[in-house]
Amino acid sequence: MDDERDRLLASIERWIPSAEVDRRGFLKAIGKGALLALVWTITNPLSGTRIEAAPRYLSHPFRLGVASGDPLSDGCILWTRLATDSLKGGVMATYDLPVRWEVAHDEHFRSVVRSGAATAQAKLGHSVHVDVRGLKPGREYFYRFKSGSDISAVGRTKTTPLKGSSISDMSLAFASCQQYEHGYYTAYRHMAQEDLDVVFHLGDYIYEYGAGKYVANSGNVRRHESQEVKSLSEYRNRYAQYRKDPDLQAAHAAFPWIAVWDDHEVDNNYAGSHPEKNQSPTAFLRRKAAAYQAYYEYMPMRLSLLPHGPQMRIYRRFTYGNLAEFNMLDTRQYRDDQVNGTKWNRISEEASDSHRTMLGKAQENWLVKGLYQSKAHWNVLAQQVFFSRLDHRDGQSHMRNMDAWDGYTASQKRLLKHFAELKDANPIILTGDVHSNWACDLKADFNNPGSPVVGSEFVGTSITSEGDGFDIKPHFSRELSQNDHVHFFNGQRGYVRCHITPKNWRTDYRILPYVSKPGAPIVTRETFVVENGRPGIQRG
Structure with a gap:
């Protein structure tokens, strides 16, 4: 060793x-x-x-x-x-x-x-x-x-229960996206008061931007200590600034955390070895190596995850008795570059190319093998970016997010096929990234309105990113009507709490009215339930 x-x-x-x-x-x-x-x-x-x-x-x-x-x-x-x-x-x-x-x-x-x-x-x-x-x-x-x-x-x-042992229930919370400048970490203070077995962090633990470069809808209320971070000492300092927050410290001290990164731990919207812009390949590899080392240094992770230069395997699996198995995924390090930019764009044949991948071959094989071998009642994919199909219609054109799984449709379809074959797997996807709450049914074929439901996706909002949020806006109501597998949207800040038994999975969306000042109260905005053996989301 x-x-x-x-x-x-x-x-x-x-x-x-x-x-x-x-x-x-x-x-x-x-x-x-x-x-x-x-x-x-x-x-x-x-x-x-x-x-x-x-x-x-x-x-x-x-x-x-x-x-x-x-x-x-x-x-x-x-x-x-x-x-x-x-x-x-x-x-x-x-x-x-x-x-x-x-x-x-x-x-x-x-x-x-x-x-x-x-x-x-x-x-x-x-x-x-x-x-x-x-x-x-x-x-x-x-x-x-x-x-x-x-x-x-x-x-x-x-500690976790023994693998395969019968347990009656467990509780978890998941969170993501905590831009320091955009608000106070009141959500973490409330989370620390919950009765939880574990917390999952799904990425964007820090933001790499320079001071004042990313302004929240409600204005910035705190300030990064430096300009955009690129070196090891700069990444270390940025993590230290975030970790000095007493509410974040309280949530870390209250429960074990299992973390995976998204993009801002390195560089906005990076994909594999492709940076966002204006960086040479060599400079970006050095930047990744510095970012990955700082990430390891600040996360409670095993020595086996210590990075090797600009490579760090963070996908791994955790099992809670025979109740639930959690597959922690990495949708950044092994993906192909985005098609037609990184955000909303028209569907293209290139995005559907069967050779393009979100997870990389090794990680996808590891995931699929684990799903087929699992004996757990619930099989969870804890990951970063929106998995479900999400159409945004601009006139007659169908627009989709090229940074999400919609930009990697071959990978998306392969997993949906496996979900359909695994009749008793009860697949659940937990997602961060988009700074809003969503609840979605997973269809075997999103192109077929009559296709059966094969799983569920719960998307959690940000802790602070984008500042004070909103409940719902008219254009989101239109999107919900255009995507009938989507059951819920909310744009306020907070986290998601889940309670799991062998019979039911319950999801509570915990939201704050504001993050632009300390002390906000927290409420449960909506609750959804999934029944074992009955795919699809029901209101709780």
Whole structure:
């Protein structure tokens, strides 16, 4: 494992310019007041790097909070990052720093069940990813970290039930699109008060834009600290700015998260190796490598997901007993470039080309194999962009979103065919990206109005992106009438909560009246139910 880690870290250094790791960090850290004293250092025999043996900090090093994620039946990942000055490129010194961690049955740590030592590596921005094992399935735990004399906030996490075991229910929430400038993270404060087993984040955790470059409908109420981010230190700073938000920290500390990215973690509307505009292929690969490393550093993910330069496999699978299996997809890294631009355009033969792909061959094969092998009551695709057919008629022309699955119709049709064949799979798709709420039936053939329903898609709105929203507008009423498989639209901010039993899947759309100022109340705008063995959405 250590050899593999060092090999991967070496590969990152090949893609990220070494100057960005701040090799003069010792004296610079002292000058910036990051550490009161570096009393003595030793050489880590496992990695060959120097490690500070007894750090003393002038200010609290856990200011970016704690998180857990990627839960299994016997453990999970515990995350934190040491940062006394979070907007200084993410590295306090060139030295690694020691961290202790504890896991307990109770939040006062009277019953500690696991503990140990970890290293906050300078190469990874002094982030910490502890892979805790030996825990019991389906159990709540509490955790915390210590470095020097400083102790972190307490986090709560929960392991998954044993695969195949019978469980009566589970609850989850999913969210996406949290443009910092567009509003306050009040939705996360409400989410932290829910009774959930897990949170899924479906992308656009950060936005790469420069300060004031993307203005919300209701105006920007906060400000990015820099211009558009492209380097590792800039991506680190952007994540740090978002993670300083206390409401986001509260939601991370309350539940384990399972995350996948969309486009803004790198560059708006990028597709595979194709940037949005005005970037050379080499420059964009370096940008992807920096963005992927920063993403890993800030997410509670396993070492096996550590990026290899501009490549990082994030598609993976999580199972909750025999109740539900969740396939976390990546619709950005392996897709072909968009046809006719990235937004609404007329249907073309090129968009329907059978050789074009949204997922890439390897990921699609992995997904399909898993669907056919699954024994779960519910089989979930947690992913980024709108899957269902969505026609926008401009006169006699049919317009579709070329950045969504409608721009990759061969991939879309293949999955619908599998859904139709898997009679007992109960496929559910969870989607982010579009800053609005939708509830859709999945048709075996969207071109045939009489085609049977084979699954359901629940699309969640943004946490903040686009600012204060709206309930519904007249032109959306027209679109609903033009797409009879679409049952619901809402354009306000919030998140989606789901409660699952062997008999029913219930989805609650939780919405806020505003995000342009703190303190908004939250209500359930609409509830939908899907019955096991009966595809199609019903109002709850």
